[in-house]
Amino acid sequence: MSRYYDELETRTPEQREADLFEQLRVQIAHAQKSAPYFADSLAGVDPAAVRTRADLARLPVVRKSDLIERQRQAPIFGGLTGIAPPELAQVFASPGPIFEPGSSRQDGWRFARALYAAGIRAGDILHNCFSYHFTPAGMMVESAARALGCAVVPGGVGQTELQVQVMAHVRPRAYVGTPSFLKL
Numbered sequence: 113m114s115r116y117y118d119e120l121e122t123r124t125p126e127q128r129e130a131d132l133f134e135q136l137r138v139q140i141a142h143a144q145k146s147a148p149y150f151a152d153s154l155a156g157v158d159p160a161a162v163r164t165r166a167d168l169a170r171l172p173v174v175r176k177s178d179l180i181e182r183q184r185q186a187p188i189f190g191g192l193t194g195i196a197p198p199e200l201a202q203v204f205a206s207p208g209p210i211f212e213p214g215s216s217r218q219d220g221w222r223f224a225r226a227l228y229a230a231g232i233r234a235g236d237i238l239h240n241c242f243s244y245h246f247t248p249a250g251m252m253v254e255s256a257a258r259a260l261g262c263a264v265v266p267g268g269v270g271q272t273e274l275q276v277q278v279m280a281h282v283r284p285r286a287y288v289g290t291p292s293f294l295k296l
Contacts (some may be wrong), residue, residue, distance in 0.1 A: 117228040137162055139160030140171075149174075149182065179210045189213060204248045212248055221248070223256035232286050234261030239279055241267045241289025253288050269293065 116122060123131065138160040143150035153172045162168060170284045173190065181215075182190030188203060188211050189195075195213045202214030214220070232238065238257050244250035244266060265282055267275050279287075287294070 117225045133163055133168075136168070147184070149191035168175055176210070183211055187211075199202045202248070202251065204251075205246045206248075214248060214251055219256050219259035221252040221255065224259045226274060227253070227256050227260060227262075227288075230286070231280050232257065232260060232262060236260075236285040237263045237282060238286045238288050239265045239266065239267050239275075239282070239284040241275065241287065241293050244268045258289075 120128075120131075137159040140154060140157060140162060142148075142153050144157070144159070147152070153174075157171065162171070179190060179192075182192070193213050195215065199216050200213050203215035204212040204214055208210060224282070236257075238253070240250060240253045242249035242253050244254075247269065250266065250268060254266065257264045260261075265278060265284055267278065269289075
């Protein structure tokens with residue numbers, strides 16, 4: 113068992129930053145091609161010219177406060193994504209409402225690295241108390257855990273007595289959820 117999730121965690125800070133900027137250039141080009149909002153807002157941006165933090169600071173910012181109106185004008189996602197079925201697996205509605213796409217790709221949110229950093233490994237059982245109802249948190253954890261080779265108890269929120277009974281019986285190695293839920 114490796115101490116690191118993958119070799120990316122062993123890069124020098126300089127290599128990490130160079131890699132991140134290379135990925136950013138690829139992502140900018142993809143967004144310009146695939147998402148109507150970004151085709152417009154990034155129209156004057158040459159992805160190859162984004163090489164430094166100063167270049168990054170000049171890119172337009174999408175503010176969360178603008179999402180509700182953007183999504184009202186251009187359902188479902190306000191033109192901010194080019195994802196569609198079959199890759200679009202879920203449509204989440206967070207408070208606002210703000211709609212978010214869910215991917216059918218395993219660990220589409222790239223959350224497995226965080227679980228690995230927390231000590232979770234293949235064969236572990238996780239008790240997931242993040243909500244599966246409208247918001248993506250429950251699915252984020254489940255998809256990441258499954259990518260690592262873990263079993264998941266999809267507890268969600270509520271039903272405190274049943275949650276405790278299941279935890280006592282299954283004996284999961286990890287709890288994933290909000291700290292406030294543990295105040296029994």
